[in-house]
Structure formats: C-alpha cells, structure tokens
Amino acid sequence: MNLTSRVLNFIRKEGLVKPGSLLVLGVSGGADSVFLAHCLHRLRHELSVRLHIAHFNHRLRKSSDRDQKFVEDLARHLNVPITVANRRGHLGFPKLSEDAARRKRFAFFAKVAAATGAEAVVLAHTANDLAETVVMRLLRGTGLYGLRGILAQRRMGDVTFIRPLIGVTRSSIESYLRKHKLDHCVDETNARPVYLRNKVRLELMPYLSRLNPRIHSVLVDMAHTALDDYDYLEAQARQRLKESVVSSSQRVKIRIKNFTASHPSLRRLLLRLAFERLAGDTRQLTRAHVLGVEDMVKGGPCGAEVHWPRSVVVTRTRDFIEIHL
Incomplete structure (x- = not known):
C-alpha cells in the first residue's frame, strides 16, 4: 500500500474529516508539512474537502523569509489559497522559546480557521514526533494523560x-x-x-535505538495503550461527574462523600474534568495542583481554598468541593 493510501485509510478509520469540509493546512515548508500538502491535495476529491494553506513566519532565522516564499510558491503550484502572517521585528530577534513559538503558531492557525469557516486545522506531526513527545513527557514527569502523546484529533x-x-x-x-x-x-x-525536542531527537533517540532498534514502535504502542486506558477512565469519571456534581457555567460542586469514596485515579480525573468544564481545556493544570486539592479535602477546614491556574479557585465546604471562577 502506498503512503497516500495509508493516510487515506487512517483518516477514514479515525473519522478525522467530514465530506464537504474546508481544512486549514499548517505548512512550514519542512518535509513533513510539504508531504501533508501534496498528500491531501491528491486526496481532496476522494475526501470531498477543500484546502487552505496557512504559514506563520516566526522570523527567527535568516532563511525564514525563504521558507515563506517557498510555501507561497507551493500554494500557487497546487492552486490552493494561502494566508501568511509574520511575527513583528527584524530577523532573529527576539528569540522565542519552543512553547512560545508554538502558542503563536497555533493562535494564528485558529484565527485562519475562524476567518475561513474551516472545519479543522491539519498538522503534520508524524509517528516520530509522537515517540519523541512521549520521551519528553517522561523526562519532565507525567502520568497516563501525558503518555498518550500527540492525539490524532483534539479540540482546543x-x-x-x-x-x-x-x-x-x-x-x-x-x-x-x-x-x-x-x-x-x-x-x-x-x-x-x-531545544529539548532537538536534544531528544538528535542525541537521546539514537542512543535508545542502539539499546532497542524498535524503540519508536515501542513508544508509539505505549502511547496507544495509554490512550485506550485513559479513554476508559475518562468515561468512568464523566459518569461519576454526572452522579456527584452540581454545576453551572461558572461553578462545579463535587460531593465530598462521593469524591473520597472514589479510586484515586478517578478522583484526580474528576478534578481535571471539572477544571476543563470551567476553563475549556486542562492546559496549565498540573499534578501538584490536583494533589493540593486532595490534601485540602483530607485535612483542610471548611472555607479552605486552593488557587488553580486561569483564575479558578477550589473551596472546601462542609459537604462539597466547590470549583469556581
């Protein structure tokens, strides 16, 4: 089976694309995103989709403007509309961290999707990126949620x-x-x-490959297993959330009796889901934040508070854990 057919089968198996959709393709000009553009251009009729290319020029390197021109030429060659944005400032200054650059890029993609009415933004992450992400999260410390790596589909x-x-x-x-x-x-x-990702890719992964030539496959399989296990736990936690929670748009109240009777994994997932309900996603919420609430429930007095990111506050009352903005 050729590579484009494999991609087509994966898209259909995972239900990633709806017929008639407009898709925004994030294209940097690198090998992965160039393949993405060519591949989806070839598959556009089979998938019944329209394409729009988006390119963000971070202006971090002397070759940044060259990359932009390359992507513009690619879009013209494929006869696909394109939107380009440039970071302000002269080339190479100021430097951005990897996370800061990613946030700027994703915000731009989201803006293009909103402006064009796109169904989704398509990114060119590969199995290698998935394996590297798992390693990076292991190095930083993670749980089942982080071991899932990069998801094939995610709402942000x-x-x-x-x-x-x-x-x-x-x-x-x-x-x-x-x-x-x-x-x-x-x-x-x-x-x-x-960057850390480069160190993992250039130094750590080659070393691990010498210990186990199948290390990429092992890490990808582990991520898939973690995803399946997390999905099951999340389904259980969402059901528990329905049974033990009183909620509104700005407040979630979890009954302490139900909370303390739950398994630790479900307790922590309940708190993550409550945060997600108020904040929209679970970015910035760490294990330490969650454990702080568990400690407060065990030994804190009524009225005790724990402050979470994004102006979310957790308060202990006699019968409830109240999570509110």
Whole structure:
C-alpha cells in the first residue's frame, strides 16, 4: 500500500474529516508539512474537502523569509489559497522559546480557521514526533494523560486540530519526497541540539535505538495503550461527574462523600474534568495542583481554598468541593 493510501485509510478509520469540509493546512515548508500538502491535495476529491494553506513566519532565522516564499510558491503550484502572517521585528530577534513559538503558531492557525469557516486545522506531526513527545513527557514527569502523546484529533477552544500523519514515519515521508522529486525547506536549527525536542531527537533517540532498534514502535504502542486506558477512565469519571456534581457555567460542586469514596485515579480525573468544564481545556493544570486539592479535602477546614491556574479557585465546604471562577 502506498503512503497516500495509508493516510487515506487512517483518516477514514479515525473519522478525522467530514465530506464537504474546508481544512486549514499548517505548512512550514519542512518535509513533513510539504508531504501533508501534496498528500491531501491528491486526496481532496476522494475526501470531498477543500484546502487552505496557512504559514506563520516566526522570523527567527535568516532563511525564514525563504521558507515563506517557498510555501507561497507551493500554494500557487497546487492552486490552493494561502494566508501568511509574520511575527513583528527584524530577523532573529527576539528569540522565542519552543512553547512560545508554538502558542503563536497555533493562535494564528485558529484565527485562519475562524476567518475561513474551516472545519479543522491539519498538522503534520508524524509517528516520530509522537515517540519523541512521549520521551519528553517522561523526562519532565507525567502520568497516563501525558503518555498518550500527540492525539490524532483534539479540540482546543473553538478549533479542532487533526493529525493524519501520526501513524507515518519521518523516513517514509522523506522516501516519498525523494521518489516524487518534491522539494522542501531544511531548517538548519533542527540539526542543533538547542531545544529539548532537538536534544531528544538528535542525541537521546539514537542512543535508545542502539539499546532497542524498535524503540519508536515501542513508544508509539505505549502511547496507544495509554490512550485506550485513559479513554476508559475518562468515561468512568464523566459518569461519576454526572452522579456527584452540581454545576453551572461558572461553578462545579463535587460531593465530598462521593469524591473520597472514589479510586484515586478517578478522583484526580474528576478534578481535571471539572477544571476543563470551567476553563475549556486542562492546559496549565498540573499534578501538584490536583494533589493540593486532595490534601485540602483530607485535612483542610471548611472555607479552605486552593488557587488553580486561569483564575479558578477550589473551596472546601462542609459537604462539597466547590470549583469556581
């Protein structure tokens, strides 16, 4: 089976795309995103979708403007509309952290999706990115939620992000581009261990591959197992949430009796889901935040408070844990 057919099968199996949708493709000009653009352009009729390319120029490198022109030329060649944005400031200044650059890029993609009425934003993360993300989260400390790695589909705010290449390896993409003589840009900073991801990719993964040549597959399989297990726990927690919660748009009240009778995994997931209900997602909520509430419930007096990110406050009353804005 050729690579585009594998991507098509994955999209259909996961239900990532609805017929008639407009999709915004995040294209940097690198190998993965160039393949994404060519692949979905080839599949657009089979999927019954329309495409719109989005490119964000971070202006971090001397080659940033070259990459932008390449993507603009690619869009013109494919006859696909394109939206481009540039970060203000001269080339190379000021520097951005990897997370800050990602937030700016995702905010831009969300803006383009809203402006065009797109059904989803499509990103070019691969199986290699999934494996590297699992390793990075292990290094930083994580649980079942983090071990899921990068999801094929995720709702963030008002935007759905999909990743149809998450089952495809970087080497297979590079082989495809060579076979079809398709050019792409090369980010020279990817060859330098500057960011943590680069250090994992360039130094740690090769070392782990010597210990286990199948390390990428092992990590991807582990992520899939974690996803299945988390989905089950989340379903149980959502049911428990219905049974033990009184909620409104700005307040969630969990009955302490039901909370303390639950398994620790369900208790922590209940708190995450309550935070998600108020904040829209669980970004910035850490294990320490959740454990702080558990400690308060065990030994805190009535009226005790724990402050969570995004102006969310957790208060202990006699019978309830009240989570509110």
